[in-house]
Amino acid sequence: MHKAFKGLAISCALIFGLFTANSHSTENGLTNYPVGVNTALNGLLPAPGQTYFYNYFQYYKAESFRGPNGEEGIPKFSAEVVVDAPRLVHTWTESLGPFSLATGVIVPIFHVSSTVYGQKDIKNAIGDVIVHPLMFGYVNPAHNFFTFLAPFDMALPTGSYDKDRIANTGQNHLAFLPNWQTTWFPTAKTEISTTLTAEIYTKNHDTNYQSGTVLSGEFLLGYSLTDKWQVGVQGFYSKQVSDDELDGEKYLDGFRGRSAALGPQVRYTISPGVAVVAKYQHEFAVENRSKGDRFWIQFAFPF
Incomplete structure (x- = not known):
């Protein structure tokens, strides 16, 4: 099997608000950031002194891998x-002037079933852990605009990896994932949330492969029907902006990936601070990566 496509099939993701192995360009068509996860109250952090638990569940199915x-x-x-x-x-509880300070961690668990050139492989294991060493949050005086900057986020090479295996749950490199997230309520019933993320990779020394940098944007346009129910349209656009390299040379004309997705979203608020989100994303405009559909269930509650 061609070296470039070993492990290709981990075309998935997740992890919320920030977390798993997705499939874009870069080595084997994979990225660490789960693009598409941040489409609900993106800019909100827990209140000072508060700890929140989030859970992101995703099912991803792809029947094709698109070329350049x-x-x-x-x-x-x-x-x-x-x-x-x-x-x-x-x-x-400590702050830096008007900015709150937060830290966090995401631990994704994968089931991956991959078929490439008719050869199938299955792997169940922990993925690459994502850590938020320090996030800087801000809320305006009117409390209708929330934002935070996470300049130090990174994915650690903790996932299961074998360069000769088709299905891997890790990528065998360190990745830096700086991101900026916002939520704006222009009216009491309307939400506009966005996330901008960069993915910057170190070299995979088992394959001597250097993945190019990927930029991604996510959004939600949401409208509250009642105090409990919100409906919306959400999606993402992701594009690789620098070339992949193998043994120090440009690989397959850079093997730059691109993808976009759109879909509906529903959020149900169980009680203040406790909510569940369900959404669907259909991928299109895909290059150098798998093309499929994503189904998400996400929830959050305070400790």
Whole structure:
């Protein structure tokens, strides 16, 4: 099997608000950031002194891998990924002027079933852990705009990995994931949330492969029907902006990936601070990565 496509099928994700192995360009078409996860109250951090538990569940199914012009890229390809990613975030009582300070961690657990060129592999294991060493939060005086900057987020190479295996739950490199998230309520019933993320990778020394940098944007346009129910449209756009390299040379004309997705979302608020989100994302405009559909269930509650 061609070296570039070993492990290709982990086309999935998750982890919320920040977390798992997704499939874009870069080595084997994979990225560490679970693009598409941040589409609900993106800019909110727990209140000072509060700890929140989040959980992100995703089912991803792909029946094709697209090439550099969106054409069929790999014969007899399929990927099915189930991921559950618990996340803890604590906001400290100390602050830095008007900015709150928070830290957190995400530990994704994967089931990956991958088929490439008719060869199938299955792996169940922990993925690459994502840590939030320090996040800086801000709320305006009117309390209708919330934002935080997480400049030090990173994915650690903790997941299961073998360069000769098709299905892997880790990527065998350190990744830096700085991100900026916002939530704005222009009216009492309307929510506009956004996330901008960069993914910057170190080299995979088992394969001598250097993945290029990926930029991603996510959004939600939501409207509250009642105090309990919100409906919305959400999605993402992700594009690789620098080339992949193998043994120090540009690989497959850079092997730059791109993808976009749109879909509906429903949020139900159980009680103040406790909510469940269900959403669907259909991928399109895909290049150098798997093309499929994502189903998410996300929830959050305070400790």
